Amino acid sequence: MANVQTVAERQQAGKLARERSPRSNNAMIGNVDRDPVELLQQNSEGRVAALVPLRYGRMSVSPFTFYRGSAVLQAHDLSGTTYSGITIPVCGDAHLMNFGGFATPERQLVFDLNDFDEVAPGPWEWDVKRLAASFAIAGEQMGINRGSVKDIIATAIHEYRDRMHSYAECSALELWHEIVTFERMLETATTSEGRQLINRAMEKAAGRTHESMLGKMATQRDGRWTIQDAPPALFHPGGPNSLLGKDQKWADSDEWKGALASAFERYLQTISPERRQLIAQFELQDTAFKVVGVGSVGTFCLVMLFIDGHGKPLFLQVKEARQSVVARFFETDIPAHEGERVVTGQRLLQAASDSFLGWTTGPAGRYFYFRQLRDMKISAEVERMSSTILQGYARLCGWALARAHAKGGGRAVEIAAYLGSGGRFAEALTDYALAYSGQNQKDYDTFIRACRTGKLESRSDEDMAADFRV
Structure with missing residues (x-):
């Protein structure tokens, strides 16, 4: 059994962490002496070659979409900063x-983190800094004045x-059961x-179900449903619209279906028996x-339709x-299976996770995880927000991130003690966010030059869709 520290001991540890990394140090943007194009190319290795230009195309839309797709750059940069330990x-x-809304297995609509592809043990400050910089970049792109961006x-x-600080006073079980529902948000x-x-978001979520998606994504013929191709965003791996290339062996449908069936059986062993019983009815x-x-474009992603x-x-x-x-830039112990890493991290950080969350190993030794494609899932339409609404949304994201960190890490007491009750940390993070927004703009400009000179190939969804029109 672990030797549980007292609250006082944990508070002292949090305060001592300021010696390792003074709160003012959090204003530093880190090691930006690197080639952003080279790091992005490394990050694209192993992806579907025909889709990498689409990844760059989606990233090229704006400095904010570039930021969404370049988590590898910020992780690299943050590895050159001090952290609290x-x-x-x-x-x-x-x-x-x-962040966004989705339904719990009990059909509650909750607000929480909803993407865990990069989850791993690491400095809690890295998450807070990525969030802060995203508001700086989005706010500036929306034309919000600098003073209001700082306030956000x-x-x-x-x-x-x-x-x-509130979570630091909660018991372990209280934290485990804490949940940010839309009713609490109201x-x-x-x-x-x-x-x-x-209220509008709640209404929208209610209409985003598997049934509502069926008619939009699939057609029925002779009693069987088929997903409709809509390349480049959606296509059958072995079909005439496939972008996967001949070397993937997708054209051999029997071999592919056999490999998929084996991977699916392995997935079933990672979920609870009652969930397996439920899936057996489909x-x-x-x-x-x-x-x-944006950042995931080119990675393997399948949709399976069951009835x-x-x-x-x-x-x-x-x-x-x-x-x-x-994990690439912060040395830590993680599961050998990357799909298990995602699932375990999601279950730790989310208040309530998808009923069908599990993992498997697929063809060519690739790691995968499963979840529902859509279950009352909604995302913020940030570009339509006023400065006031964006500030309210920032408050919700800060709340949800604190809840996730408090539950998943069990270190709320230490983090609260490190933060203190004043504004020093917020001042440093505001400086960091604005400075990193400037760095992101520099990297974006370098990226766009690489696309224009042909060093990187960049194509939009519309350009690629035109390839399939008769």
Whole structure:
């Protein structure tokens, strides 16, 4: 059994961490003496070659989409900074678009982190800095004045600090059961505009179900459902619209289906017996390749469509898990299986996780994890937000991140003691976020030059879709 420290001992450890990394040091952006294009090319290795230009195309839209797709750069840079020495499971990619709403297994609509591809043990500060910088970059892109952007960043950090102090007083079980529901968000909303936005989000989530997706994504013929190709975003691996290349052996459908069936059986062993019993009531109808996100473009991602005896659907997403950018730049112990890393990290950090969350090893030794494709999932439409609403959203993200760190790491007391009750940490993070926004712009400019000169090939969704039109 572990030797449990007293609260006083843990508080003292948190305060001593300031000696290792004074809070003012958090303003430093780290080691930016690197070639961003070279790091991005390294990060693209092993991806589907035909989709890498689409990854760069989506990143090229704006400095913010570039930031979303370049977590590897910030992890590299942060590895050149000091940190408090307090290590917990971190999201690794906690920018403002990786928070959102989704349904718990009990059908509650909650707000939480929702992307864990980069999850790994690491410095908790890295998550807070990625979040803070995302608000600086988004705010500046939206044309919000510098003073208001500072207020938005400070709001997120103050909320993180205040919530962490509250969580430092909670028992382990209280933290494990803490959950940020949309009802609680309504109770804490400070403006009528904010409450209206939350209510609209709840209405939107209610309509985002497996059944609503079935008619949009698939067609039925002779009693069987088939997912409709919509390249480059969605296509059948062995079909005429495939972008996977001949070397992947996807054209041999029998060999591919056999490998997929074996991988699926291995997945079933990672979920609980009652979940296996539930899945047994569904029949697999079709499988297609789906291109998702910005940073994930080019990684292997499949959608599996199942139908039960009542004709009702279940969509499962099978997503490739690669080495975390945190693990690449921060030496730590993680599971040998990258899919298990994602699943374990998600279960630790989220208040309630997907019922079908599990992992497997696929063809060619690739690691994958499973989850539902859509279950009342919604994301913020940041570009439509006013400065006031973005500030309210920053507060929610700060709250959700503090909850995740407190539960997943069990170090709320230490982190709260390190933060203190004043504004020193928030001031440093605001300086950091604004400085890193400037660095992100420099990297974006370098990236765009590489695309224009042909060093990197960049193609938009529209350009690639035109390849398939008759």
